[in-house]
Amino acid sequence: MSEEFKVEIVNPEKSFLVKDDVTEVVVPAFEGEMGILKDHISIISFLKPGIIKILSRSGNENYYVEDGIVEFKNNNLSILTSTIVNLADMDKSKQQILLKEAEEEANKTDISDQSKYLADQKVEVLKTLN
Amino acid sequence: MASLDDLKKRIASVKSTQKITKAMKMVAAAKLRRAQESAEKGRPYSEKMNNVILNLSNGISDKENAPKLLSGTGQEKNHLCVVMTSDRGLCGGFNSNIIKKAKSYFVKILDEGKELKIITVGSKGNDQLKRVYGNKIIENISFKESKNANYFDADKVGKMVIEKFEAGEFDVCTIFYNQFKNVITQIPQAQQIIPLNNEGEKNSSDESYEFEPDEDEILNNLLPKNISTQIFKAMLENSASEQGSRMSAMDNATRNAGEMVDKLTIEYNRSRQAAITKELIEIISGAESL
Numbered sequence: 001m002s003e004e005f006k007v008e009i010v011n012p013e014k015s016f017l018v019k020d021d022v023t024e025v026v027v028p029a030f031e032g033e034m035g036i037l038k039d040h041i042s043i044i045s046f047l048k049p050g051i052i053k054i055l056s057r058s059g060n061e062n063y064y065v066e067d068g069i070v071e072f073k074n075n076n077l078s079i080l081t082s083t084i085v086n087l088a089d090m091d092k093s094k095q096q097i098l099l100k101e102a103e104e105e106a107n108k109t110d111i112s113d114q115s116k117y118l119a120d121q122k123v124e125v126l127k128t129l130n
Numbered sequence: 131m132a133s134l135d136d137l138k139k140r141i142a143s144v145k146s147t148q149k150i151t152k153a154m155k156m157v158a159a160a161k162l163r164r165a166q167e168s169a170e171k172g173r174p175y176s177e178k179m180n181n182v183i184l185n186l187s188n189g190i191s192d193k194e195n196a197p198k199l200l201s202g203t204g205q206e207k208n209h210l211c212v213v214m215t216s217d218r219g220l221c222g223g224f225n226s227n228i229i230k231k232a233k234s235y236f237v238k239i240l241d242e243g244k245e246l247k248i249i250t251v252g253s254k255g256n257d258q259l260k261r262v263y264g265n266k267i268i269e270n271i272s273f274k275e276s277k278n279a280n281y282f283d284a285d286k287v288g289k290m291v292i293e294k295f296e297a298g299e300f301d302v303c304t305i306f307y308n309q310f311k312n313v314i315t316q317i318p319q320a321q322q323i324i325p326l327n328n329e330g331e332k333n334s335s336d337e338s339y340e341f342e343p344d345e346d347e348i349l350n351n352l353l354p355k356n357i358s359t360q361i362f363k364a365m366l367e368n369s370a371s372e373q374g375s376r377m378s379a380m381d382n383a384t385r386n387a388g389e390m391v392d393k394l395t396i397e398y399n400r401s402r403q404a405a406i407t408k409e410l411i412e413i414i415s416g417a418e419s420l
Binding site: 029046078 | 179281338348
């Protein structure tokens with residue numbers, strides 16, 4: 001029980017995942033990937049498109065997220081996100097759909113630099129999944 | 131007195147109405163369960179979001195330069211009201227309760243000489259408000275196509291609100307919706323979402339957070355999302371309330387129809403009896419006169 005902490009992922013529709021035997025979580029924070037271990041300092045940050053890696057006693061899991069907020073406090077990690085997909089459930093066709101959407105968004109010319117950057121990120125991450 | 135035939139027809143018609151209301155009640159009950167579930171499931175997200183924002187706004191160092199979405203524009207001249215109602219009727223006092231609440235707010239705003247703008251979500255609200263406040267309604271959104279409240283729709287409304295805020299069209303934004311308490315009680319709510327009203331719920335924890343990137347940037351990203359989240363929460367509460375309200379309204383209607391059928395049946399039997407008695411008297415007096 002020493003090195004474990006609790007992680008909770010919620011999206012607007014429901015509580016997506018709750019796990020309390022997690023040893024490490026790697027989140028794609030806005031300024032680079034961030035690994036979180038037990039007794040990390042309280043932190044709030046937000047996510048860019050990427051992969052959340054959850055390492056736990058009961059196995060490792062990977063999730064694809066497009067945006068979100070992480071809050072870590074008292075060994076409770078909360079991840080709030082509006083789009084999340086378990087990589088285990090991600091098949092080729094689903095990935096292609098997401099990739100196509102992201103590419104369309106990235107090719108728009110009338111968007112701000114920041115949303116353009118985020119869209120590019122999405123494309124990049126989705127491509128590496130292949 | 132209505133003839134026997136008329137009574138018969140009326141009984142049949144009330145009975146068929148009763149069938150419809152009964153069916154609607156059962157449909158509403160089934161939908162209610164789902165809506166209630168999703169309202170409950172949606173709560174953690176908005177609560178957590180609120181918490182994070184609370185922590186952030188407490189930790190913010192430079193209150194003067196706080197994002198406008200949090201601290202407001204510094205004046206309270208233009209008010210935007212987002213009135214959220216249902217797209218369908220036959221749900222008791224559900225819509226009129228929201229409208230009543232909204233109208234009293236409108237009167238207050240206008241009495242104070244402030245500008246009022248209205249966005250209606252759901253066609254029923256628009257129908258009721260356009261007679262009196264038709265010129266104030268700047269937008270009418272309806273999600274008739276979507277079966278359940280979903281975040282995508284809420285995000286659309288949220289983005290629109292933020293766009294208008296950034297264009298300087300209003301200073302204060304309030305949303306009106308029904309909060310679901312239980313099947314028979316729904317409480318109409320007026321919630322101010324811009325600027326965010328955190329008074330009175332100061333966070334007890336004075337723990338300091340590390341922010342990455344800095345507070346301002348996180349807040350700037352978070353606040354628009356919070357608007358959408360609050361609207362989504364309102365939509366979920368609303369849809370649960372709508373079904374609950376419809377269920378109790380239809381339950382009442384079914385019961386009333388039952389009572390009416392009973393009353394009409396007694397009346398029908400009485401007049402049938404009276405007719406038989408009358409015929410008997412006629413026959414007997416006819417036979418006597420022979």
